[in-house]
Amino acid sequence: MTDQAHNGEKVAWTEQELAEIEEIASRYPSRRSAMLPVLWMAQHKFGWLSLPVLELVAETVGVPPSEARAVASFYTMLKKKPTGRYVLQVCHTLSCALNGAEEIIRHIESKYDFDENGNTPDGLFTLERVECLASCGSGPMMQVGEHYYERLTPEKVDEILAGFESGEPLPTPRPEADEWQWNLQS
Amino acid sequence: MDWIQIGIVAAKIGFAVAFVMSIVPILIWGERKWSAYIQDRPGPNRAQIAGIRAGGLVHVLTDVVKLFMKEDVQPTAAMKAYWWVAPLIPMIVGLMTFTVVPWSSDFAIPAHSFGDWPAADLTIPMQVARINAGMLFILAFSSLSVYGIMLAGWGSNNKFSMLGGLRASAQMISYELAMGLSVVVMFLVYGTVRLDEIAQQQAGSIFNWGIFAPTGFIVGLIAFLIYWTSVLAETNRLPFDLPEGEAEIVAGYHTEYSSMRFALFFMAEYAHMIVGSTLTVTLFFGSYNIPFLRPETLQANIDGVLIALGCLGIPVNLFFAWLAWKRRRRVFYLSIRPDDPRQKEPKFWVAVWTMAALASAGLAVLGISRWVGMHLLAAETAVLLLHIGMLLVKVMFFCYVFVWIRWTLPRFRYDQLMNLGWRMMVPVAIANVLLAGIWVIIRETFLA
Amino acid sequence: MPTVKVNGIEVEVAPGTNMIEAARQAGVDIPHYCYHPHLPVAGNCRMCLVDVEAGGRGPDIACNMQARDGLAIRTDTDNVKRMRRSVMEFLLVNHPLDCPICDQAGECRLQDYYMEHGQHHSRLADEKITRTKRQDIGDLIILDADRCIACSRCVRFSDEVTKTGELRLFNRTDHTEIGVFPGTRLSHHYQGCLADICPVGALTNKDFRFQKRSWYLRAEPSVCDRCATGCNIDVDHDHGEVFRYRPRRNDAVNKSWMCDFGRLSYKRLAAEDRILTARGPEGAEGVDAVLAGLAAAVDAAARDHGDGSVGLVLGTRATNEANWAMLRALRAAVPGARVFLVEGNDPDAFDYTDDLLVHADKNPNTAGVRLIAEADGAVGDAEALRAALADGGLRLLLVLADDVLARLGEVRRPEALAFFGTWANATSEAARWVLPLAAAQEVEGSFTNFQGRVQRLQPAIPAAGDSRPGQVLAAGLARALGEDALPAGAAGVFHDLAANVPAFFGLSLAGLGAEGALVHREPPTEQVAPPDTRPAP
Amino acid sequence: MTQQVPGPEMTTGQKFYVREVLQGLWITLKHTVRNVLNADENFTIIDYPDVKKVMPERYKGAHRLTTRPDGKVKCVACMMCAQICPAKCITIEAGEDPDDPVEKYPVQFQIDMLRCIYCGFCVEACPKDAIRMDTGIYEINGFTRQDLIHDKAYMKDLKAGKKPLAEDWYREHPEDAPPGYDVKAPKLREGY
Amino acid sequence: MAMEPSILTSRWKIPDAHRIDVAMKHGAWATLPAALKMAPGEITQVVKDSGLRGRGGAGFPTGVKWGFVPPPEKRNGKPVYLVCNADESEPGTFKDRYLMWKDPHMFLEGIVISAYAIGAKAAYIYLRGEFGFVRRRVDEAIAEARAKGFIGRNILGSGVDVEVYTHLGAGAYICGEETALLSSLEGKKGQPKLKPPFPAVEGAWRAPTIVNNVETMAAVTWIVGHGAAAYREFGTEKSPGTKLLSVSGHVLKPGVYEIDMGIPMMDFIMDTAGGLRPGRKLKAVVPGGSSVPIMTPDEVARATIDYESIHEVSGSYLGSGGMIVMDDTTDLAEGLANLLRFYAHESCGQCTPCREGTGWMFRILKRVKEGRATDVDLATLKNLADNIHSKTICFFGASAAMPVQSWLKKFPDEFFGRVHRTGKVGYADVGAEPPGGDKPGGTTQAAK
Numbered sequence A: 001m002t003d004q005a006h007n008g009e010k011v012a013w014t015e016q017e018l019a020e021i022e023e024i025a026s027r028y029p030s031r032r033s034a035m036l037p038v039l040w041m042a043q044h045k046f047g048w049l050s051l052p053v054l055e056l057v058a059e060t061v062g063v064p065p066s067e068a069r070a071v072a073s074f075y076t077m078l079k080k081k082p083t084g085r086y087v088l089q090v091c092h093t094l095s096c097a098l099n100g101a102e103e104i105i106r107h108i109e110s111k112y113d114f115d116e117n118g119n120t121p122d123g124l125f126t127l128e129r130v131e132c133l134a135s136c137g138s139g140p141m142m143q144v145g146e147h148y149y150e151r152l153t154p155e156k157v158d159e160i161l162a163g164f165e166s167g168e169p170l171p172t173p174r175p176e177a178d179e180w181q182w183n184l185q186s
Numbered sequence B: 001m002d003w004i005q006i007g008i009v010a011a012k013i014g015f016a017v018a019f020v021m022s023i024v025p026i027l028i029w030g031e032r033k034w035s036a037y038i039q040d041r042p043g044p045n046r047a048q049i050a051g052i053r054a055g056g057l058v059h060v061l062t063d064v065v066k067l068f069m070k071e072d073v074q075p076t077a078a079m080k081a082y083w084w085v086a087p088l089i090p091m092i093v094g095l096m097t098f099t100v101v102p103w104s105s106d107f108a109i110p111a112h113s114f115g116d117w118p119a120a121d122l123t124i125p126m127q128v129a130r131i132n133a134g135m136l137f138i139l140a141f142s143s144l145s146v147y148g149i150m151l152a153g154w155g156s157n158n159k160f161s162m163l164g165g166l167r168a169s170a171q172m173i174s175y176e177l178a179m180g181l182s183v184v185v186m187f188l189v190y191g192t193v194r195l196d197e198i199a200q201q202q203a204g205s206i207f208n209w210g211i212f213a214p215t216g217f218i219v220g221l222i223a224f225l226i227y228w229t230s231v232l233a234e235t236n237r238l239p240f241d242l243p244e245g246e247a248e249i250v251a252g253y254h255t256e257y258s259s260m261r262f263a264l265f266f267m268a269e270y271a272h273m274i275v276g277s278t279l280t281v282t283l284f285f286g287s288y289n290i291p292f293l294r295p296e297t298l299q300a301n302i303d304g305v306l307i308a309l310g311c312l313g314i315p316v317n318l319f320f321a322w323l324a325w326k327r328r329r330r331v332f333y334l335s336i337r338p339d340d341p342r343q344k345e346p347k348f349w350v351a352v353w354t355m356a357a358l359a360s361a362g363l364a365v366l367g368i369s370r371w372v373g374m375h376l377l378a379a380e381t382a383v384l385l386l387h388i389g390m391l392l393v394k395v396m397f398f399c400y401v402f403v404w405i406r407w408t409l410p411r412f413r414y415d416q417l418m419n420l421g422w423r424m425m426v427p428v429a430i431a432n433v434l435l436a437g438i439w440v441i442i443r444e445t446f447l448a
Numbered sequence C: 001m002p003t004v005k006v007n008g009i010e011v012e013v014a015p016g017t018n019m020i021e022a023a024r025q026a027g028v029d030i031p032h033y034c035y036h037p038h039l040p041v042a043g044n045c046r047m048c049l050v051d052v053e054a055g056g057r058g059p060d061i062a063c064n065m066q067a068r069d070g071l072a073i074r075t076d077t078d079n080v081k082r083m084r085r086s087v088m089e090f091l092l093v094n095h096p097l098d099c100p101i102c103d104q105a106g107e108c109r110l111q112d113y114y115m116e117h118g119q120h121h122s123r124l125a126d127e128k129i130t131r132t133k134r135q136d137i138g139d140l141i142i143l144d145a146d147r148c149i150a151c152s153r154c155v156r157f158s159d160e161v162t163k164t165g166e167l168r169l170f171n172r173t174d175h176t177e178i179g180v181f182p183g184t185r186l187s188h189h190y191q192g193c194l195a196d197i198c199p200v201g202a203l204t205n206k207d208f209r210f211q212k213r214s215w216y217l218r219a220e221p222s223v224c225d226r227c228a229t230g231c232n233i234d235v236d237h238d239h240g241e242v243f244r245y246r247p248r249r250n251d252a253v254n255k256s257w258m259c260d261f262g263r264l265s266y267k268r269l270a271a272e273d274r275i276l277t278a279r280g281p282e283g284a285e286g287v288d289a290v291l292a293g294l295a296a297a298v299d300a301a302a303r304d305h306g307d308g309s310v311g312l313v314l315g316t317r318a319t320n321e322a323n324w325a326m327l328r329a330l331r332a333a334v335p336g337a338r339v340f341l342v343e344g345n346d347p348d349a350f351d352y353t354d355d356l357l358v359h360a361d362k363n364p365n366t367a368g369v370r371l372i373a374e375a376d377g378a379v380g381d382a383e384a385l386r387a388a389l390a391d392g393g394l395r396l397l398l399v400l401a402d403d404v405l406a407r408l409g410e411v412r413r414p415e416a417l418a419f420f421g422t423w424a425n426a427t428s429e430a431a432r433w434v435l436p437l438a439a440a441q442e443v444e445g446s447f448t449n450f451q452g453r454v455q456r457l458q459p460a461i462p463a464a465g466d467s468r469p470g471q472v473l474a475a476g477l478a479r480a481l482g483e484d485a486l487p488a489g490a491a492g493v494f495h496d497l498a499a500n501v502p503a504f505f506g507l508s509l510a511g512l513g514a515e516g517a518l519v520h521r522e523p524p525t526e527q528v529a530p531p532d533t534r535p536a537p
Numbered sequence D: 001m002t003q004q005v006p007g008p009e010m011t012t013g014q015k016f017y018v019r020e021v022l023q024g025l026w027i028t029l030k031h032t033v034r035n036v037l038n039a040d041e042n043f044t045i046i047d048y049p050d051v052k053k054v055m056p057e058r059y060k061g062a063h064r065l066t067t068r069p070d071g072k073v074k075c076v077a078c079m080m081c082a083q084i085c086p087a088k089c090i091t092i093e094a095g096e097d098p099d100d101p102v103e104k105y106p107v108q109f110q111i112d113m114l115r116c117i118y119c120g121f122c123v124e125a126c127p128k129d130a131i132r133m134d135t136g137i138y139e140i141n142g143f144t145r146q147d148l149i150h151d152k153a154y155m156k157d158l159k160a161g162k163k164p165l166a167e168d169w170y171r172e173h174p175e176d177a178p179p180g181y182d183v184k185a186p187k188l189r190e191g192y
Numbered sequence E: 001m002a003m004e005p006s007i008l009t010s011r012w013k014i015p016d017a018h019r020i021d022v023a024m025k026h027g028a029w030a031t032l033p034a035a036l037k038m039a040p041g042e043i044t045q046v047v048k049d050s051g052l053r054g055r056g057g058a059g060f061p062t063g064v065k066w067g068f069v070p071p072p073e074k075r076n077g078k079p080v081y082l083v084c085n086a087d088e089s090e091p092g093t094f095k096d097r098y099l100m101w102k103d104p105h106m107f108l109e110g111i112v113i114s115a116y117a118i119g120a121k122a123a124y125i126y127l128r129g130e131f132g133f134v135r136r137r138v139d140e141a142i143a144e145a146r147a148k149g150f151i152g153r154n155i156l157g158s159g160v161d162v163e164v165y166t167h168l169g170a171g172a173y174i175c176g177e178e179t180a181l182l183s184s185l186e187g188k189k190g191q192p193k194l195k196p197p198f199p200a201v202e203g204a205w206r207a208p209t210i211v212n213n214v215e216t217m218a219a220v221t222w223i224v225g226h227g228a229a230a231y232r233e234f235g236t237e238k239s240p241g242t243k244l245l246s247v248s249g250h251v252l253k254p255g256v257y258e259i260d261m262g263i264p265m266m267d268f269i270m271d272t273a274g275g276l277r278p279g280r281k282l283k284a285v286v287p288g289g290s291s292v293p294i295m296t297p298d299e300v301a302r303a304t305i306d307y308e309s310i311h312e313v314s315g316s317y318l319g320s321g322g323m324i325v326m327d328d329t330t331d332l333a334e335g336l337a338n339l340l341r342f343y344a345h346e347s348c349g350q351c352t353p354c355r356e357g358t359g360w361m362f363r364i365l366k367r368v369k370e371g372r373a374t375d376v377d378l379a380t381l382k383n384l385a386d387n388i389h390s391k392t393i394c395f396f397g398a399s400a401a402m403p404v405q406s407w408l409k410k411f412p413d414e415f416f417g418r419v420h421r422t423g424k425v426g427y428a429d430v431g432a433e434p435p436g437g438d439k440p441g442g443t444t445q446a447a448k
Helices: A015-025 A031-046 A051-061 A065-074 A094-098 A101-111 A154-165 B003-038 B054-069 B080-085 B088-100 B135-142 B145-155 B159-190 B195-201 B218-234 B259-284 B295-300 B302-329 B331-335 B341-371 B379-406 B414-447 C019-025 C078-093 C109-117 C153-161 C191-197 C260-270 C287-305 C320-333 C366-376 C382-390 C404-408 C426-430 C470-480 C490-500 D012-016 D018-037 D080-084 D121-125 D152-157 D166-172 E020-025 E031-037 E040-050 E062-067 E095-102 E104-118 E132-148 E178-185 E214-226 E228-232 E265-272 E297-302 E307-314 E332-346 E352-370 E375-388 E396-410 E412-416
Strands: A086-091 A125-130 A142-144 A147-149 B107-109 B122-124 C003-006 C009-012 C049-054 C059-061 C072-074 C141-143 C168-170 C177-179 C203-205 C218-223 C232-238 C241-247 C310-314 C338-341 C396-400 C416-421 C433-436 C445-448 C453-457 D090-096 D104-112 E081-086 E122-127 E163-168 E209-213 E242-249 E255-260 E282-286 E322-327
Touching: A015 A031, A031 A051, A031 A065, A031 E163, A051 A065, A065 C168, A086 A101, A094 A101, A094 E242, A094 E322, A094 E332, A101 A125, A101 A154, A142 A154, A147 A154, B003 B054, B003 B088, B003 B259, B003 B379, B003 D018, B054 B259, B080 B088, B080 B145, B088 B135, B088 B145, B088 B259, B107 B379, B135 B159, B135 B259, B145 B159, B145 B259, B159 B195, B159 B218, B159 B259, B159 B414, B195 B259, B218 B259, B218 B414, B259 B379, B295 B302, B295 B379, B302 B331, B302 B341, B302 B379, B331 B341, B379 D018, C003 C019, C049 C078, C059 C078, C078 C109, C078 E352, C078 E375, C141 C191, C153 C191, C191 C203, C191 C241, C191 C260, C218 C453, C241 C260, C287 C310, C287 C320, C287 C396, C287 C416, C287 C433, C287 C470, C310 C320, C310 C366, C310 C382, C320 C338, C320 C366, C320 C396, C320 C445, C320 C470, C320 C490, C338 C366, C338 C382, C366 C445, C382 C404, C404 C426, C416 C426, C445 C490, D012 D018, D080 D090, D080 D121, D104 D152, E020 E104, E020 E132, E031 E104, E031 E214, E040 E062, E040 E104, E040 E214, E040 E228, E062 E104, E062 E209, E081 E104, E081 E178, E081 E214, E095 E104, E095 E132, E095 E214, E095 E242, E104 E122, E104 E132, E104 E163, E104 E209, E104 E214, E122 E132, E122 E178, E132 E163, E178 E209, E209 E214, E214 E228, E255 E265, E265 E282, E265 E297, E282 E297, E297 E307, E332 E352, E332 E396, E332 E412, E352 E375, E352 E396, E375 E396, E375 E412, E396 E412
Parallel strands: A086 A125, C003 C072, C310 C338, C310 C396, C396 C416, C416 C433, E081 E122, E081 E209, E122 E163, E242 E322
Antiparallel strands: A086 A142, A142 A147, B107 B122, C003 C009, C049 C059, C049 C072, C141 C203, C168 C177, C218 C232, C232 C241, C445 C453, D090 D104, E242 E255, E282 E322
16 A cells, blocks of 8 residues: 555554554454544554555454545544644634634734645644633643643744744643642642 | 490490409409508518519519419319309309499590591490399399309318308308398389499489488488498308308318419409499499589589699609608618618609609699690590599499408307398398388478 | 324334334324335434324434334324424535436435425525535446435445445535545445435436436336346336336345346347347248247157157246246147256356345246246256257257257257247357247246245336247247147236146235245145136136 | 306497497508508518517527536426426437536437427426527428427527617617617507 | 532642552542442442432433443343543533543542442543543553552452553544444444433443443542442532532633532632623623523522522523633624534534534524624524424534524524614514513514
């Protein structure tokens, strides 16, 4: 399985990954339950879920390729298109919107030149408007990688994005909420 | 009888035939054009000679050519003799009836007008045959035309034809009765059956006309209405053209006829119309008489009449010429190509009407010539021409009435036709005869 | 047996019956899209929402409601009407206005239910969502995802029936779109069924596409003749031309399905190689003349060389009636004639077999002919025929429908061969007399499928050309041979057959019904008098 | 069985029909006189066929097939017109156009004008506004029956005959008006 | 506030409480050994007695739910599964994330106890896809507990086996619905399944499955440890215990609070949650996650925080306890459009009304927001919401419909002020009380 989407590279698992898949599959009574974990693995490995990748996943899990594509198309976090290196997922659901999410999004949009897929031409950023990320009390917020950036202001966004532009790695995955949660402040 | 008399009679026969036969095509054209105008159509307007359509008159020519050229289809099962003879009868009858109709007052040639001839004053009656039977001759002959139709219907060996023939004979016989009775009324009031005498009696004021004074108004009017209705039925014209009911029996008695045989039927219908109109005019509308001008008066004042007519004719004809000239701006002439031959038409018409104006001028010149004593035209000849012209005008008017009625009224149903004939017209006609008798007694007894 | 109430009508149904079927038994039609009697319940179209009067709570979908005692539903309340109207509205919100070009028009559930339950004015002021149109996804299927109402019938069909799972609903929300994995195509041989089960025009039959608007077609029930399964079909025809076959529901045979080979076999009715005229030694002569010539030859052979010189091969592709009439005709005229039955597939049979519907035996009536042969008792098999041909004693061989020469392979040919068949083949090429046999969809009669189920054929279109039903040809031959007593009508022949073949005892053609009837596995010892259903003379 | 619908009772005078007959004669006489005198105005009588009447916008003339901007017919061969046609004069053969987003198109579309009764149902039934009878063509003739079967190629090329009435046209294009024609006070439609 | 209880949040303030060593010092995993000594039925009974209601949103009594699991002899040999619903996606709710992040052992202990109570050998924690970081922490906690022998085979030598796995979703709100969650767990699209059969009878992999919320699991730990009676000391009669509330929106101190059920809502908002920004007035409150009906300030003032009071006062629900507070700067039309965009984006696309209806409602609301709608659209909107509500497979349809219905009903002016008034639609058409001057109910087609 080779594909242009992967620069002609062969789309396949390594031995180690196969073993891991087997371990995951063993947790469930049916092998196809490993679908989501394997899709996650594939996305981490290949960056996004191209058709060859989906075929590989389907073969691994033991379902028709159409099923893998159907599942992948159902979930928003599984990427069906290539993304930039930093995916800026800005929540714009009610609580965040009440606290100015649109302003943050507009600010980010004004900073870069995003195409219709939300990618910057240099492949560094992808801007996504996402629905509620369960950080309503600390909105507006955005998720990059597994990290929650909360209580955003344009200045804070500038700072964060400047860090990414200079090649700063993603911070340790965690929410920031600890620092300000009112009733936890002793 | 000498050769001159034979020549005169032959000339009169020729005139009678020509009178009818030359009006027929004009009437055919007229019917087409008038009906078109009644219905807001343009009427015949395609045939042309060098771009001149003459208002559709050319179509009549083309019709003649067409009917001569067409194949004469003869049904195999037709009864040959009847079938052959049938079309001739109505035509012959139509022409025959015209023989007793006067078309002018007597034409007198004074003695020695042309050298030695005539030896004495020669009075030529202006009708082919001056017979005592007069109107009776017409009644007798016109009832013969039903034979033509019956024979055509029977001889065609076609059920539609047969039905048409039957209908026609029943209808004609029915209405002949009423017609005869209304004519009887006129016999009573005129006291004669001779048409020339009837014509003479109507000279002068229009109140001498048959429908007015001599008949005590009401009698003559009723007689006229019955007579006219019967004439419509006799000629198989709408609203009484049931013998040809297209919706039911195709074309009736002449379904199987084509080519000139059909044309004979066709022309016979128009011939009958002319004869019918002529008789109507003769009986009721003063015959050839010019209103308010007795033949003697006319002859005495022929100069003035000619001058007046000529002078009146010039502006009238020039007006028509002007109209024709104006017509060149019709949308029609703007629509056709500039090099279309029909573009010449306005000029043609202007020419025609100008010629007519010139002819009027000529008439005036003739009158003036007589006035100054040059006598370019004999007074008797002038009177003859004026009388014939008057008759023509009156006949054409009634022909128009034929057409007018045809394109106005719907066709009767057969039972309605019979009802009208037998239960309405015959009783009324009989009553009218009684009325006429009373009137005549009153007139003879008290007013004489 | 639970008793349920539908609109107040009590009806007793089998346990496990859902309420759509229960209502159907009560004579109430509950509209539905996603429910299909032969597919698992999905319950996503929501069209079958009904009011539950007793035994449940609130409005619920009838397809997922199993009949149980005390359950009472109503389908005639205002609430139900309102629900149906709203569901119709939702279904049509993003449905394209494709009816003019859509082949489903006329048999579309959306149209049908809209006329009945729709609200007939649109409240949509926004743009419709569009999806991919006209995708060529299979040899027989065109997919128009824009027309899809996401009922998932086809998904379940490919999962549960063909087990190939090519079709899936991708994405979510109102962007849900039916499709196959990009770059793949349908691979199974039941694609036509997808077009059948699709309640709208999303999946249409490529073969039927734009051929005819469905409302011009009239359907005649018949049976497919392409293999021994004998799928029940509706023959859709107009003015004597057949446009398609559709499977007719018969739970005992084909459920609601049929294979593509059978589905496309309607084309054979008007195929180039149809035998349309009778042919004798002097060329085309008319059926009666050829039958007379054949009869003369039969007479001559029997007279000159003995009864054994005349042979008949029964046809596994001809109806029970044709076989029986032929057998009776020959046995009556030439009592000693030799009769054979050669099983096997003809070269023109399609080469595909599965365990769903397509049977390995591609002849529609093998079982029936076997039973007739069994009853006759003196019918030889292929080996016997081979032997008879080899010794040359068989001088005149009558062949019914099957391509016997091809089935036998290399064999010494008989001196004279007569072929009664529908399509030209090697046997008809070699035959001296060829008689046109009407195709199964053109005749009245019956086939016996591999289960032993006798299924009725009814003529959908007039027989092509000069061709005639087998029993008519047989009767003609019998007449030419001097036997006048044999019946020529299908009902009469079947009556005769049922009276003489034990397995058919008690059956009648008219009594077969829409689902057919099984033959007796173990023939009753006593003959059961069949009802005489022949029309009065 | 037909049923006689009783009309109003006629008076004795009416039974003679004299007044009615005279009324009729008066009307026809009026027409004659007017047409003779107005002949050069030429609008009550049109010199057909050299001058043709401009039909009103809704006149149902010969059919035409409307086209899309790309020149293809709008018709999608849905057979609605053929279905509704009471004279059954429309024959359509459907086909698939692989390059066209509309997919279905009529390979052949024929109207047998000898059968057509000009009811206009086809126009009403068409869901795509593909067929119209607005050509204003009323001269539908031919030398053979075949000539009178209008096919797709013919009907596609017809244009809408939505010509303005002469007075409308002259109002907008005074240069076309006949000499002496008064654009401001037209007297054209008199007599209609 | 002084009255803040600390049952579930007792270890939250302790640094590094997610470490098992730290947690155990403060009482974690202390309940398990005692629970293992009880019979499974006893634990179920304790939970039943405590009156604990599911904290996921529906508020169904947990013990009752456990009771639905068929006894072993009726399971056809199928295992029982416990699934912990950590797919916290309801807008406005973020309590589970805190709970798992701050004190994973609290609910892990509850999971093991519950699994033991219902007889499950395997428990799955289904986390939403965005909670990758939470999953890591939970995985660590599971590993630590496994090392201590609290999870795995033969727990604490009791012979009980409970395996706990985490399973990461991938971004789908609907996977918070229990049957959709199970579908997702099975590796399919996360689409809800038809009920019946209910998951407790036929759930994941067609085996009996109990799905419980994270907070419920944590509460189970406390209840089993302290007894049902102790738990009932908190809260009200029908809504016993404490509840984690996540407060967001226009309050000064948003965050997660544990409260004793039954405290006045207005006090909670104004005091505990810090109150509104200075100078602002309360406009509306969504008390239990975005899908529940909205409350007006008046209703807030009358309500106490428990399942019954909220419903009685306002027809709304406590739901998952995600309280969204809006002050008078809020544009409700925009807010509702925002919510509907969320629902239109998250509908699973399975059943018709929700699949087509949510998108349609969003499109209408978008127009309302942009001022391109008429009041007829509002009636349509209301009607659509009614048509979706409770006509769908799962509760999602109602979740999307309830905000529309309640926002239109309680704040009609906000919407009527944004649309073009045609006069065809009145307040009654959108389900609202007509204000004094407005005539009750317009009549439109949309409303019918």
